[in-house]
Amino acid sequence: MPKNIKLAKFAGFCYGVKRAVETAKKLKSENPDKNVFVLGELIHNTDVINELEQLGIKTINEVPDKGDGICVVRSHGESPEIIDKIRRAGFELVDLTCPDVKKVQQKAIELAKDDYFVVIVGKSEHPEVVGINANARLWSNNVVVASSVEQLKDYEKAIKAHKKVGVVVQTTQMLRTLNPIVEYLTSISKELHVANTICQSTAMRQSEAKELAKESDLMIVVGSKKSANTTHLAEILKNITKTIHIENDTELDNYKDVIGSSANISITAGASTPQNVIEKVIEKIK
Numbered sequence: 001m002p003k004n005i006k007l008a009k010f011a012g013f014c015y016g017v018k019r020a021v022e023t024a025k026k027l028k029s030e031n032p033d034k035n036v037f038v039l040g041e042l043i044h045n046t047d048v049i050n051e052l053e054q055l056g057i058k059t060i061n062e063v064p065d066k067g068d069g070i071c072v073v074r075s076h077g078e079s080p081e082i083i084d085k086i087r088r089a090g091f092e093l094v095d096l097t098c099p100d101v102k103k104v105q106q107k108a109i110e111l112a113k114d115d116y117f118v119v120i121v122g123k124s125e126h127p128e129v130v131g132i133n134a135n136a137r138l139w140s141n142n143v144v145v146a147s148s149v150e151q152l153k154d155y156e157k158a159i160k161a162h163k164k165v166g167v168v169v170q171t172t173q174m175l176r177t178l179n180p181i182v183e184y185l186t187s188i189s190k191e192l193h194v195a196n197t198i199c200q201s202t203a204m205r206q207s208e209a210k211e212l213a214k215e216s217d218l219m220i221v222v223g224s225k226k227s228a229n230t231t232h233l234a235e236i237l238k239n240i241t242k243t244i245h246i247e248n249d250t251e252l253d254n255y256k257d258v259i260g261s262s263a264n265i266s267i268t269a270g271a272s273t274p275q276n277v278i279e280k281v282i283e284k285i286k
C-alpha cells in the first residue's frame with residue numbers, strides 16, 4: 001500500500017530539555033578536568049544518557065555527603081532541601097530547572113504564602129511534582145497533590161474550611177485531567193484561583209498531534225515509556241485513531257501488520273526524544 005508519511009513539527013526535544021542537554025555537554029567541554037554529575041537522569045532516553053556517560057557526564061541518583069566538581073539539577077527541578085544538600089556536599093551547583101517549571105514552583109510558593117489551600121495537579125511521585133510540593137510546603141502545610149477528583153475527595157473537609165483555594169498544574173499534565181478537578185473545586189470552594197501551568201511546548205505538541213491523528217490511519221509516538229509527556233501523548237491519540245507507542249525503530253518489527261495496512265501514517269515524539277531516533281523510525285517505515 002502506498003504510504004503517506006508525515007512528521008509533526010513539534011516532535012522531539014522541547015526547549016527545556018534541549019537547554020539541559022546542551023548546557024551539560026558545554027559544562028564538560030569547558031571543564032574537562034572537573035567531575036560533572038547530573039542528579040537523576042537528565043532526560044528519559046537511554047541513548048542520550050549513554051552518550052553523556054561517554055563524554056564523562058555521570059548520572060547519580062543520590063547526593064553523596066561529600067562531593068567534588070559540578071552537580072547539575074535537571075529540567076524537572078528539585079526541592080530546596082536537595083539544593084541545599086548539593087551545596088553542603090561541596091559541589092558547584094548548576095541549576096538547569098526549566099524556566100517553565102520554575103514558574104510553577106514560584107506560583108505554588110505565592111499561593112502558599114498568600115494563605116491559599118494549594119492543590120498541585122499531577123502524580124505525587126513525579127520528580128517535578130516532588131519539587132513543586134517541597135517548595136510550597138516551606139510556606140504552608142495546606143498543600144496537597146492530586147491527579148483525580150477521587151484523590152481530592154479525601155481533603156474535601158479541609159478545602160471547604162479554607163477561604164481560598166489555589167491550583168497549579170504539573171507542566172506536562174493533560175487538560176482532561178485538570179478540567180474535572182477544577183469543576184469539582186468550583187463546587188466546593190468559596191474562592192478559587194486556577195493557574196493553568198501546563199507548558200506551551202506540551203500544549204502545542206498535543207494539539208498538533210490531535211489534528212494529525214484526525215487525518216491519519218496510524219499515529220506513531222516515539223519516546224521512552226518512562227516519559228510522562230510521551231505516555232500522555234499516546235493516551236490522547238489512542239482516543240482519536242490507531243496509535244502505537246515505541247521507544248525506537250527496533251520496536252517497529254512488532255507492528256509490521258498494522259504499518260503495512262495503513263496508508264496515512266503520522267509520527268510525533270515526546271520532549272525527551274532525540275532527532276536521530278525519530279529519523280531512524282521514519283527511515284525504517286519508508
Ligand code: SF4
Pocket residue numbers: 014015016017075098099100101171172199200201202229271
Ligand atoms: S516539557 Fe515544558 S516544562 Fe518540561 S522541560 Fe520541556 S519546556 Fe520545560
